[in-house]
Amino acid sequence: MRIALTIVVIGLLTACSVEKAPLVATDIAIAKPLPGMQMTAAYLTLTNNTTQAIRITHVVSPNFESVEIHESVLEDGMARMYSLEDVTILAGASIRFEPGAKHLMLLRPTGAIDSVVLEFHASEAVVLTVSVALGD
Amino acid sequence: MTPRNLFIAVVAIVAITTGTWLSYQLMSPPPVTQTATTLPAPAELPEFALLDHDGQAIGREVFEGHWNLVFFGFTHCPDVCPLTMRVLADAKSQLAAIGQDPLPRIVLVSVDPERDTPMILSQYVGYFGDGNLGITGELEEVRKLTNGLGIFFDKASINGDDYSVDHSAVVLVVNPGGQFHALFGAPHEAANFVHDLPILMADH
Numbered sequence: 551m552r553i554a555l556t557i558v559v560i561g562l563l564t565a566c567s568v569e570k571a572p573l574v575a576t577d578i579a580i581a582k583p584l585p586g587m588q589m590t591a592a593y594l595t596l597t598n599n600t601t602q603a604i605r606i607t608h609v610v611s612p613n614f615e616s617v618e619i620h621e622s623v624l625e626d627g628m629a630r631m632y633s634l635e636d637v638t639i640l641a642g643a644s645i646r647f648e649p650g651a652k653h654l655m656l657l658r659p660t661g662a663i664d665s666v667v668l669e670f671h672a673s674e675a676v677v678l679t680v681s682v683a684l685g686d
Numbered sequence: 687m688t689p690r691n692l693f694i695a696v697v698a699i700v701a702i703t704t705g706t707w708l709s710y711q712l713m714s715p716p717p718v719t720q721t722a723t724t725l726p727a728p729a730e731l732p733e734f735a736l737l738d739h740d741g742q743a744i745g746r747e748v749f750e751g752h753w754n755l756v757f758f759g760f761t762h763c764p765d766v767c768p769l770t771m772r773v774l775a776d777a778k779s780q781l782a783a784i785g786q787d788p789l790p791r792i793v794l795v796s797v798d799p800e801r802d803t804p805m806i807l808s809q810y811v812g813y814f815g816d817g818n819l820g821i822t823g824e825l826e827e828v829r830k831l832t833n834g835l836g837i838f839f840d841k842a843s844i845n846g847d848d849y850s851v852d853h854s855a856v857v858l859v860v861n862p863g864g865q866f867h868a869l870f871g872a873p874h875e876a877a878n879f880v881h882d883l884p885i886l887m888a889d890h
Contacts, residue, residue, distance in 0.1 A: 584761070584768060585809035591764040618845055622765045624872055629759075629766045629855040633844045649769045650873060656764075657848070 570599040573639070573670070573678045577646075580666050582684045583659065592617075592654035592668065595646045596678075598639040604677060605638045606670050613666045615658035622650050717885050721870055721878035724886065728865035732834030734827045739808035739820030746831075746864055748819070752791040753887060754860040755879070758837050760798030760851050761810045767794075770874055774857065775814045777879035786884055793860075795831065796822040797839035797853045835866060859883070861890055 578594040598604050609617040619634040637652065639645045647653050656666070663684060670678040731746040738744045749756075755774050759767035774792045781789055794811050796802035799822045802810075807820030822828075832839060832854075839853035855872035857879075868886055870878060 581768075585813050586806050587761060587810070589762065589764050591768075616845075618848075620765070620844075624855055627854055627856060627871065628838060628852050629872065630842065630852040631763070631765065631844065631850045650766060653765050 572600045573598055573604055575668075575670075575678060575680045578680060578682045580656070580682055580684055582663075582686060588659065589655060589657045591649075592656055592666070593647050593649060594654075594680075595644050596639050596670070597644040598641060601641045603638050603640050604672055605636050606677070607636045607673055608671050609654055610669045610671065611656060611667055613660055613663045614656040615660060616656075617668065618655045618657065619652070620655045621652045624650070719868075719882040719885050722859065722868045722882040722886060723871070724868040724889075725866060728861060728863065728867045730865055731860065732830050734823075734831040736821050736823035736827050736831070737804050739804050739811055739822075741804040744821065748821075749793075749860045750864040751862050752860075753788060753862060753883070754793050754819075754858075755790045756793040756795060756858040756860055758795045758797050758832060758839065758853050758856075760796050760853070761802050761806055762798060763850065766855065770855070770857070770872075771811075771814045773874045773876050774879070776876040777883075778815065780876060780880045781883065784880070786887075788887070790859075790879075790883060792818040794818070794820050795828065796820070797828065797832070798841075798851050799823055799825055799828055859886060 574597045576595045576597065578592070580592045581590050583590045596606070606619070609619065611617050619637060621632050621634055623630050623632065634652070637645060645652070654668070665681055665683045667679065667681045669676050670680075731749065733746055736744055738748065755777075757767075757770055757774065759770065761767070771792070771794065778789055778792065792811070792814060794807065796807060802820075802822045804820070804822060807822050811818035811820040831837075835858060837854045837856070839851055842850045842852050844850050857870045857874060858866060859868040859870070861867040867890070870882070
């Protein structure tokens with residue numbers, strides 16, 4: 551079932567664009583966890599090159615026990631952080647994960663890390679895998 | 687032109703130039719802050735009994751003798767808090783580069799004392815530069831400080847056992863007399879501190 555779903559989603563996405571990858575990540579920045587900390591944030595831009603919206607339902611990484619989609623907001627002078635169940639990238643559009651806004655929170659490293667692999671899932675299908683070296 | 691007339695002309699030009707420069711200096715308004723809100727009168731800090739990042743007992747006197755940039759945050763905050771601490775560290779570096787003396791001290795007061803032990807705070811504030819101060823302790827004592835300054839914070843559930851802390855995003859300026867002097871509203875940019883802090887310090 552899972553494999554079938556993956557094939558269907560990838561097939562759909564591929565059919566929508568013959569030249570560009572369906573979903574592309576750029577401007578990826580992940581800092582090493584601060585001293586003593588068990589988490590860090592990931593920032594990037596996701597671009598949907600297809601003609602259909604892509605809904606990212608969850609992100610996983612072999613380098614962290616948990617990856618959560620969060621959004622920081624400033625409301626009435628208060629800094630708040632919300633957990634998002636998903637993010638949707640509209641057809642032909644981009645969405646930015648950036649400081650002080652949407653970001654990925656990477657929790658509890660599974661070991662020593664110099665680089666991070668992130669898998670972006672649309673339901674059960676992996677729609678994008680990226681690998682990035684950690685910055686300072 | 688005779689030597690006498692030449693002399694008179696030179697004297698006249700020097701007098702006009704000097705007069706113009708002097709009037710410009712006297713008429714120019716003094717520099718004013720662009721972002722910071724200065725209190726009409728500096729306010730005394732509430733009394734509290736907390737710990738610094740070395741685990742030493744401290745009270746409000748800890749702020750005295752420094753210009754302090756005080757931020758209320760927590761170390762398990764992955765986004766806004768390190769972002770703000772970086773902005774403050776950048777501002778301090780830029781102030782040092784332009785010869786500002788004294789330089790402000792960056793102070794992080796933890797709004798998550800449950801997780802922020804002195805040891806954790808020590809590593810955290812040290813990462814953002816030398817001379818920074820971390821403050822933590824009993825929650826009730828943190829509340830004494832924050833309530834007296836109009837700072838709000840509240841624990842917020844995120845996912846299962848994980849929690850975040852919603853908190854005021856302002857940066858307070860506490861003067862060397864240990865008084866609440868001014869504040870910077872969020873979002874923060876290093877340039878705002880670099881512009882306004884020397885003016886606040888000079889006016890004090």
